[in-house]
Amino acid sequence: MISFNKERKYIVTGASSGIGETAAILLNKLGATVIAIARNKERLGALKEKCKNPENMHIEVKSLTDDIEGLSSFVKDLKEKYGKFSGLAYCAGVTGLCPARTLTYEYSRNIFDINYFAPIMLTKGLVDKRNNIGKNVSLVYVSSIDAKVCSKGQSVYSGTKAALCASILSISKEYAVGGGIRMNCILPSAIDTPMTKKIIEDGYNLQGEEGAYPFGFGKPIDAANLIVYLLSDKSKTISGQNFILDSGGVM
Numbered sequence: 035m036i037s038f039n040k041e042r043k044y045i046v047t048g049a050s051s052g053i054g055e056t057a058a059i060l061l062n063k064l065g066a067t068v069i070a071i072a073r074n075k076e077r078l079g080a081l082k083e084k085c086k087n088p089e090n091m092h093i094e095v096k097s098l099t100d101d102i103e104g105l106s107s108f109v110k111d112l113k114e115k116y117g118k119f120s121g122l123a124y125c126a127g128v129t130g131l132c133p134a135r136t137l138t139y140e141y142s143r144n145i146f147d148i149n150y151f152a153p154i155m156l157t158k159g160l161v162d163k164r165n166n167i168g169k170n171v172s173l174v175y176v177s178s179i180d181a182k183v184c185s186k187g188q189s190v191y192s193g194t195k196a197a198l199c200a201s202i203l204s205i206s207k208e209y210a211v212g213g214g215i216r217m218n219c220i221l222p223s224a225i226d227t228p229m230t231k232k233i234i235e236d237g238y239n240l241q242g243e244e245g246a247y248p249f250g251f252g253k254p255i256d257a258a259n260l261i262v263y264l265l266s267d268k269s270k271t272i273s274g275q276n277f278i279l280d281s282g283g284v285m
């Protein structure tokens with residue numbers, strides 16, 4: 035069984051909703067200390083109320099896109115407040131449907147900021163050995179099946195997710211030396227979260243695709259279980275990988 039102790043401290047972004055919220059609750063339940071980051075203070079407060087060990091669930095209300103250059107310093111500030119980190123679950127992100135003819139640079143940059151540049155700059159902070167515990171450190175990033183499938187209207191979103199996988203693979207090679215820091219991406223297909231509800235409202239035909247998913251849409255806990263496994267020592271030889279969770283059908 036996977037378990038942690040409270041000295042194992044993990045940053046979880048996107049902790050106010052969906053996959054990140056579920057991962058934060060699960061990590062906390064299994065004994066880890068969680069630093070839960072998102073912008074929505076009320077939802078983060080609710081997260082603290084519903085978790086098993088609220089004394090080990092720390093809330094940080096923060097936009098990850100207001101000062102991307104400063105995110106590595108932000109990690110240092112968090113380290114000074116909470117101590118050295120054992121890892122990261124990067125679950126923040128946005129999606130969006132945008133046919134190529136309507137693309138703008140600003141639209142594209144906004145999606146790249148939260149899905150690509152923010153995780154890369156947080157990683158820069160976490161690989162700094164002054165900020166991590168040095169052994170058994172694991173960083174997990176939620177990419178998407180769209181990094182591989184590249185559906186119509188998802189050019190920018192797919193680009194952010196493919197770029198994230200490529201850069202994390204590269205950085206994982208820098209930090210694998212001496213059994214240092216592990217880094218992996220997970221690539222879910224549809225997961226039943228507020229994000230999925232929004233793109234259905236925006237007209238994306240996920241219902242039509244559902245029949246193509248033999249095991250149905252994933253639940254946030256399905257992604258959270260894999261995230262927690264990859265953060266834990268049970269996966270201690272696994273690094274630089276992309277894990278597809280496609281409900282048995284998309285790929």
Ligand SMILES: NC(=O)c1ccc[n+]([C@@H]2O[C@H](COP(=O)([O-])OP(=O)(O)OC[C@H]3O[C@@H](n4cnc5c(N)ncnc54)[C@H](OP(=O)(O)O)[C@@H]3O)[C@@H](O)[C@H]2O)c1
Nearest residue numbers: 048050051052053072073074098126127178224225227229
């Ligand atoms: N749901 C799916 O079907 C699916 C499939 C594949 C991949 N994914 C990926 O999984 C990740 C999580 O998705 P989800 O479905 O859990 O989405 P969600 O329920 O919409 O949650 C997104 C999270 O990201 C946070 N966030 C967004 N912009 C932020 C910003 N600028 N600064 C700080 N936090 C920000 C939100 O928090 P605040 O609004 O409180 O800041 C929220 O906690 C995303 O990267 C998504 O692309 C999802």
